[in-house]
Amino acid sequence: MAHIEEHKETQSIQKEKQNYVMLDFGKTPEYGLPAFIQVVRRSLSIELLKGLGVTFREMINALFRGKMHTTKYPFEKLPIAPRYRAIHEMLRLLESGHYRCIGCGLCEKICISNCIAMETKYDENQRKEVSEYTINFGRCIFCGYCAEVCPELAIVHGGRYETASEQRAGFSLFEDMLTPIDKLKEQKEFAGFGSISSNADENIKKTPLAY
Amino acid sequence: MSVQKIEKNFITITIDGKECIGKNGDTILKIARANGIYIPTMCYLTKVEPIASCRMCVVEVDGIEGMILSCQEKAVEGAVVTTNSKELHNQRQNIMKLYNVNHPLECGVCDKSGECDLQNKTLEFNVSNQNFSIKESHKKVENWGYVSYDPALCIMCEKCVRVSNEITGNEALSVSVGGYKSKIVNIKNSNCSSLGESAAVCPVGALVNSDFKYSSNAWELKQVPASCMHCSSACSLNYEVKNDKIYRVTNNYEFSSLCGLGRFGFDFENKNAKKDPVVFREAISAFKRAKSIRFSAVITNEEALILQKLKEKYKYNLVCDEAYGYQRFLNAYSSISGASLYSGDLSSIKDSDGIIVFGTRVNDDNPMVKYHITMASKRKRARVAYFHPIEDSNLSNVITQFVKYEAGSEEGVVALLASVLLNNHKISDDLKSFLDNLDIGNLSAESSVGEEELDYLVKSIDKKQKLTFIVGSDLYNHPRTVQIAKILGAIEKYSDFSLVIVPPATNALGVSLICSLDEKTEGYTIGYNAIGDFELSSLGYGDMDMPALNQQEGTLTNIDKRVVPTNAALSYQGYVLNDISNELGFEAKYTIDYTSMLPVKAGYKTEDFDNLPDFFDNSGIEHRGYPLTSESVKVVENFDEIEDLPTYDGAIIYHCNENTNISVFSNVTTAFKSNEFYLRGSPQFANIVKIKDGDDIKFNINGIKYQRVFKIDEGMKGTIAINPIFDMDLNKNQNISYRFNHLHREQ
Numbered sequence: 042m043a044h045i046e047e048h049k050e051t052q053s054i055q056k057e058k059q060n061y062v063m064l065d066f067g068k069t070p071e072y073g074l075p076a077f078i079q080v081v082r083r084s085l086s087i088e089l090l091k092g093l094g095v096t097f098r099e100m101i102n103a104l105f106r107g108k109m110h111t112t113k114y115p116f117e118k119l120p121i122a123p124r125y126r127a128i129h130e131m132l133r134l135l136e137s138g139h140y141r142c143i144g145c146g147l148c149e150k151i152c153i154s155n156c157i158a159m160e161t162k163y164d165e166n167q168r169k170e171v172s173e174y175t176i177n178f179g180r181c182i183f184c185g186y187c188a189e190v191c192p193e194l195a196i197v198h199g200g201r202y203e204t205a206s207e208q209r210a211g212f213s214l215f216e217d218m219l220t221p222i223d224k225l226k227e228q229k230e231f232a233g234f235g236s237i238s239s240n241a242d243e244n245i246k247k248t249p250l251a252y
Numbered sequence: 253m254s255v256q257k258i259e260k261n262f263i264t265i266t267i268d269g270k271e272c273i274g275k276n277g278d279t280i281l282k283i284a285r286a287n288g289i290y291i292p293t294m295c296y297l298t299k300v301e302p303i304a305s306c307r308m309c310v311v312e313v314d315g316i317e318g319m320i321l322s323c324q325e326k327a328v329e330g331a332v333v334t335t336n337s338k339e340l341h342n343q344r345q346n347i348m349k350l351y352n353v354n355h356p357l358e359c360g361v362c363d364k365s366g367e368c369d370l371q372n373k374t375l376e377f378n379v380s381n382q383n384f385s386i387k388e389s390h391k392k393v394e395n396w397g398y399v400s401y402d403p404a405l406c407i408m409c410e411k412c413v414r415v416s417n418e419i420t421g422n423e424a425l426s427v428s429v430g431g432y433k434s435k436i437v438n439i440k441n442s443n444c445s446s447l448g449e450s451a452a453v454c455p456v457g458a459l460v461n462s463d464f465k466y467s468s469n470a471w472e473l474k475q476v477p478a479s480c481m482h483c484s485s486a487c488s489l490n491y492e493v494k495n496d497k498i499y500r501v502t503n504n505y506e507f508s509s510l511c512g513l514g515r516f517g518f519d520f521e522n523k524n525a526k527k528d529p530v531v532f533r534e535a536i537s538a539f540k541r542a543k544s545i546r547f548s549a550v551i552t553n554e555e556a557l558i559l560q561k562l563k564e565k566y567k568y569n570l571v572c573d574e575a576y577g578y579q580r581f582l583n584a585y586s587s588i589s590g591a592s593l594y595s596g597d598l599s600s601i602k603d604s605d606g607i608i609v610f611g612t613r614v615n616d617d618n619p620m621v622k623y624h625i626t627m628a629s630k631r632k633r634a635r636v637a638y639f640h641p642i643e644d645s646n647l648s649n650v651i652t653q654f655v656k657y658e659a660g661s662e663e664g665v666v667a668l669l670a671s672v673l674l675n676n677h678k679i680s681d682d683l684k685s686f687l688d689n690l691d692i693g694n695l696s697a698e699s700s701v702g703e704e705e706l707d708y709l710v711k712s713i714d715k716k717q718k719l720t721f722i723v724g725s726d727l728y729n730h731p732r733t734v735q736i737a738k739i740l741g742a743i744e745k746y747s748d749f750s751l752v753i754v755p756p757a758t759n760a761l762g763v764s765l766i767c768s769l770d771e772k773t774e775g776y777t778i779g780y781n782a783i784g785d786f787e788l789s790s791l792g793y794g795d796m797d798m799p800a801l802n803q804q805e806g807t808l809t810n811i812d813k814r815v816v817p818t819n820a821a822l823s824y825q826g827y828v829l830n831d832i833s834n835e836l837g838f839e840a841k842y843t844i845d846y847t848s849m850l851p852v853k854a855g856y857k858t859e860d861f862d863n864l865p866d867f868f869d870n871s872g873i874e875h876r877g878y879p880l881t882s883e884s885v886k887v888v889e890n891f892d893e894i895e896d897l898p899t900y901d902g903a904i905i906y907h908c909n910e911n912t913n914i915s916v917f918s919n920v921t922t923a924f925k926s927n928e929f930y931l932r933g934s935p936q937f938a939n940i941v942k943i944k945d946g947d948d949i950k951f952n953i954n955g956i957k958y959q960r961v962f963k964i965d966e967g968m969k970g971t972i973a974i975n976p977i978f979d980m981d982l983n984k985n986q987n988i989s990y991r992f993n994h995l996h997r998e999q
């Protein structure tokens with residue numbers, strides 16, 4: 042989940058005004074003698090030490106001042122863009138905690154590689170219950186159609202992109218993809234492919250209410 | 253038909269600039285559809301009278317002010333009709349807007365989604381938002397057994413009500429009017445499986461099958477066209493399949509119907525059948541050893557032909573208990589009528605305005621016959637005379653005259669009928685002298701069919717245009733069956749009645765035409781879905797597995813004398829009969845290779861299975877397989893003297909299954925499986941047998957022991973109790989005995 046938040050930061054940085062500065066490198070020598078003179082001048086001045094000084098400063102910063110710039114994958118991971126399409130997640134309704142999927146079967150129908158399989162039934166409360174739901178990730182091409190077609194924003198793509206496994210076919214069950222009930226509070230609204238636009242509220246037409 | 257008559261019968265109208273020919277009296281909509289012109293409708297259902305509740309079908313006719321409902325307006329010669337214009341479109345769009353007011357936004361879960369008329373037309377007429385609303389009230393889903401009703405989704409088209417009134421005759425549904433609070437009510441609190449017929453026509457997801465509800469989306473299911481295997485109507489249906497499982501049965505509800513058993517009793521397949529070469533070798537040696545083959549009439553024509561060929565080669569005794577009596581009856585009938593097949597069929601029943609039902613408890617024996625009688629009764633106001641020893645309350649709404657006769661006296665009854673129905677008709681001398689010699693008074697007294705009842709019958713069908721005589725299973729194993737069949741043959745031959753001899757089991761007619769049957773088995777016997785020393789079973793009970801009829805392709809010969817194709821809906825891994833016959837010296841790659849070899853002499857055609865059509869066209873004409881041709885048969889008119897009619901006094905048992913559970917095959921289906929075997933009788937029966945409701949009763953008929961729980965049926969009268977035999981017929985040769993028997997109790 043954390044990556045989504047971080048990503049939002051990146052976005053906001055990008056929105057600030059950009060400040061480009063043109064560096065003055067002087068004139069590039071064009072023939073023999075001036076070039077030779079430049080080399081001699083540079084070798085005899087202290088530019089070498091300046092460069093080494095920068096390296097040394099950054100080393101001190103990284104090692105002792107906590108300003109390391111490389112990520113220690115796999116212990117650390119970079120944030121993933123919200124539009125990145127990795128292993129699916131099944132979201133829950135925030136109010137009731139019930140899974141959002143209504144079992145409409147549209148994802149199953151649209152899936153281009155036929156890797157979603159589901160069963161539904163009539164439950165005791167006279168509602169449609171999703172009794173089986175699997176995705177075969179050995180076949181999934183992460184096209185995102187399922188997330189796009191889902192009318193309930195129930196199936197979305199998450200950020201789990203490490204899908205290497207020992208076997209080609211790897212299934213994921215509904216329960217595995219579903220937001221754990223104790224993590225419900227941390228469930229973030231999906232911002233990627235197929236999600237509602239940020240100005241969705243403005244586009245809603247209200248039904249005239251006679252009462 | 254003369255040229256003049258053709259001219260009079262047909263009219264020409266112009267629809268959207270196209271010249272269309274239709275029958276005189278047809279509605280504009282009907283002519284348009286038959287000519288492939290589309291007029292949108294929401295409430296129109298071809299098989300019932302126009303309902304005219306939706307107004308979607310409006311058209312403009314030149315020279316007539318305003319818009320006209322094409323579904324109920326009869327076309328007149330030369331009319332110029334426009335089916336689409338700006339105004340018509342607006343009108344239809346407005347109707348769709350109204351239908352959508354407060355319609356729940358639940359297509360996502362609705363069973364109907366993908367095949368919903370409301371969805372389709374909403375898109376077609378581009379209704380993208382809701383401009384009006386109305387105060388919503390909570391509407392509760394109601395469960396009516398096999399179907400469930402959600403009033404919130406209902407668009408009040410009334411199709412379901414019409415079907416329950418006009419087709420199934422169940423008359424359970426009715427409209428409760430109240431503006432936006434209108435809904436359909438189940439006035440009889442009926443749980444009857446025939447409500448499935450109403451659910452089938454519902455254009456939205458309001459009335460749906462409970463067992464199917466929410467279990468699959470329509471578009472995930474593959475439709476396998478087939479014929480119902482439960483009874484001899486062999487109705488056209490689709491098994492809807494996903495992952496090698498049948499989810500539901502649907503049909504072309506515009507033009508045809510299904511009974512509850514056909515619609516909900518579909519999972520009788522032989523599961524887990526495997527090819528076991530050891531068993532196969534045993535089967536082959538059993539066939540080599542056998543002297544007889546006994547089989548059930550729930551079999552395809554092709555398999556029947558294979559058995560017949562085996563008989564010809566190996567001189568087996570070929571025994572089919574269900575079809576034997578029927579074959580004998582049909583032959584006796586032919587010897588008088590001169591035709592190999594009876595003349596009537598289901599559609600002639602539907603079109604009749606005078607019907608006599610005799611020797612069958614028709615509602616239970618063949619629900620499709622009952623549906624067609626209901627249609628005749630509702631649409632043609634048909635007079636329906638029901639002759640039977642037991643009154644049937646399920647028929648009370650269609651019957652105009654119930655004539656009760658004594659069990660066993662069928663020969664007398666049919667002779668009495670012949671004497672009144674053939675009166676004033678030109679008949680042969682033999683027949684005349686036979687009829688003249690009848691002792692009417694005596695017959696009437698012994699059968700207790702009063703002469704005034706017969707007079708009333710004759711008077712009531714006088715001036716009726718189209719008459720049908722329906723006879724059934726009580727007669728085929730009657731001790732005097734041949735004589736009864738002959739008299740019926742004479743009635744059909746010399747009167748205006750067409751006759752329907754209802755086949756007693758799924759393919760009894762096919763078996764009768766294809767096989768030369770023997771009465772009894774002898775020696776080592778192979779049983780194919782029947783008792784034998786080596787049993788082949790489609791239910792998985794026997795020594796070797798056979799495919800059930802939803803696992804194999806082939807043809808059936810149905811009550812309409814039509815050869816109808818059926819296809820395999822589910823996979824089957826075991827051996828089939830064709831494998832055995834190939835081992836025994838025949839050669840055919842598939843069972844259906846035999847389709848083109850069905851006996852031409854019996855009226856079949858040399859048509860390949862793959863060429864058999866299976867559809868209804870736009871005007872509702874059935875193109876399923878082909879109709880048999882009735883061959884002419886040599887006539888030998890001789891009638892026996894009528895002996896004294898047998899008397900059946902005291903407590904009598906009548907073998908009869910209820911229409912939802914008619915055989916071992918229906919008794920394995922999830923919907924109708926039952927372990928409760930009730931003997932149902934009237935309070936009077938209870939009285940004379942000295943038995944109480946809920947008591948166990950044991951009795952013995954023709955050496956077969958029955959153990960039943962007695963149940964008092966307040967709706968019944970008299971001293972005859974009804975004994976279901978759906979649990980017995982593969983094990984005991986039930987169908988060879990007359991259906992009425994004295995009760996011999998065992999302690």
Ligand code: SF4
Pocket residue numbers: 151152153154155156157176180181182183184185186187188
């Ligand atoms: S991402 Fe594409 S291929 Fe994968 S499950 Fe969704 S629709 Fe199917």
Ligand code: SF4
Pocket residue numbers: 141142143144145146147148149187190191192193194195196
């Ligand atoms: S599209 Fe969404 S709501 Fe429909 S079945 Fe798939 S996950 Fe569930």
Ligand code: SF4
Pocket residue numbers: 355356357358359360362363364365366368369370371405456457458
């Ligand atoms: S009845 Fe039709 S329109 Fe209504 S919810 Fe069901 S599918 Fe949708």
Ligand code: SF4
Pocket residue numbers: 405406407408409410411412413436450453454455456458459
């Ligand atoms: S239940 Fe269905 S068929 Fe019956 S009135 Fe409602 S919409 Fe029409």
Ligand code: FES
Pocket residue numbers: 292293294295296303304305306307308309310321322323324
């Ligand atoms: S189809 Fe004519 S009014 Fe509904």
